[in-house]
Amino acid sequence: MNKFDPVISVIVPTYQHARYIGECLNSILAQDLDQPWELIIGEDGSTDGTREICVGIANENPNRVRLILNEAESRIYIDGKPTGRRNVIELYRQARGRYVAVCEGDDRWDSTDKLRKQLELMESDPSISGCYHDTRVIDECGKLLRNFRDELPTTFSTNSIVALRAGFHTSSFMFRNNRQFEIVPDWYYTVWSFDMLVFNRILQDGLFRKIEGLWSSYRIHSGGITSSIHFKGPGIHFHRIILWLRSIENYEGYSQEIVYSKIVDHFGVIVSLVGRLDGVKWLLKVIWERPWRLFVKPVLFLRMIKRLILV
Numbered sequence: 001m002n003k004f005d006p007v008i009s010v011i012v013p014t015y016q017h018a019r020y021i022g023e024c025l026n027s028i029l030a031q032d033l034d035q036p037w038e039l040i041i042g043e044d045g046s047t048d049g050t051r052e053i054c055v056g057i058a059n060e061n062p063n064r065v066r067l068i069l070n071e072a073e074s075r076i077y078i079d080g081k082p083t084g085r086r087n088v089i090e091l092y093r094q095a096r097g098r099y100v101a102v103c104e105g106d107d108r109w110d111s112t113d114k115l116r117k118q119l120e121l122m123e124s125d126p127s128i129s130g131c132y133h134d135t136r137v138i139d140e141c142g143k144l145l146r147n148f149r150d151e152l153p154t155t156f157s158t159n160s161i162v163a164l165r166a167g168f169h170t171s172s173f174m175f176r177n178n179r180q181f182e183i184v185p186d187w188y189y190t191v192w193s194f195d196m197l198v199f200n201r202i203l204q205d206g207l208f209r210k211i212e213g214l215w216s217s218y219r220i221h222s223g224g225i226t227s228s229i230h231f232k233g234p235g236i237h238f239h240r241i242i243l244w245l246r247s248i249e250n251y252e253g254y255s256q257e258i259v260y261s262k263i264v265d266h267f268g269v270i271v272s273l274v275g276r277l278d279g280v281k282w283l284l285k286v287i288w289e290r291p292w293r294l295f296v297k298p299v300l301f302l303r304m305i306k307r308l309i310l311v
Helices: 021-029 050-060 085-094 114-124 158-162 192-206 235-252 256-289 291-296 296-311
Strands: 009-015 038-044 065-069 076-080 081-083 099-102 132-138 144-147 172-177 206-219
Touching: 009 021, 009 085, 009 114, 021 038, 021 050, 021 235, 038 050, 038 085, 050 065, 065 085, 076 085, 081 099, 085 132, 085 192, 099 235, 114 206, 132 192, 158 256, 172 192, 192 206, 192 235, 235 256, 256 291, 256 296
Parallel strands: 009 038, 009 099, 038 065, 132 206
Antiparallel strands: 076 081, 099 172, 132 144, 132 172
16 A cells, blocks of 8 residues: 555454445445545454455555455454454554544445544544444344444543443544554453443543434344343353443543442443342452452442342
8 A cells, every 4th residue: 555644543453254344344434535544454364255355345446445354363362252353453553544434244324424534523623532423233144223322422421421331332433543443552452342442532522523414334143242142141241340440530621420330330230130039149259350449439339239139
């Protein structure tokens, strides 16, 4: 790829997306934008033909596309399950643009003006660190199911994003590239919900603001990560607890009361799923992970015990 200074870097992590990756990449390449921009694809060792499709599209667009080819052996495992964590973090590191936009390989963009309009907003308001818009939810055949959320707030701060399990979809996100992921702590490789972790980190640089538009589609299908058993059981709630504990320890701007209430809510869901006896085991697992927060600041520990008893 010829060297130039892109204004926007679009990153696309992909794995086993052969059925969808062509549509995804073509929807991005169709963007109508006069400013220079780049598309960076991180192909994570697929065996279903995804890699071959990515190579073909990269060869057809040598001045636009950068392709990073990973091997399956390099994947990070969390709770014994393979993830694309290393791939995604490397994509953030590779981004050269002043702004970064995201679209996973099984999703798509639905407006050729998306990048231009989000860029205009980001350039007009230097106080914000990111922007987002409404997103459709589609099935594996592209059939419309619903909107990702019925009504998105006009802004997100550190505290308001805590309150929602999923505020907005990553396919709608553009943020100011301050090299936030050049160096990351080890715990970034140990928790699920990496999208939420990314939002938390970037919110340290300013608010997120909504731009009106329904410009992307999030695809639900049997091979998607959110369709996995892990994301329907207690594990996802445990990882959200650890994520919020880590965030309040490492980042600024959080209300302890709001974060603690959310943690207790997640723990309540765990207990409702597994019962009191196994709920004790999950509480011990949280204590093992973050003993300082629970014992030096015992108010959270006591509230979790209360929830365990009352559920």
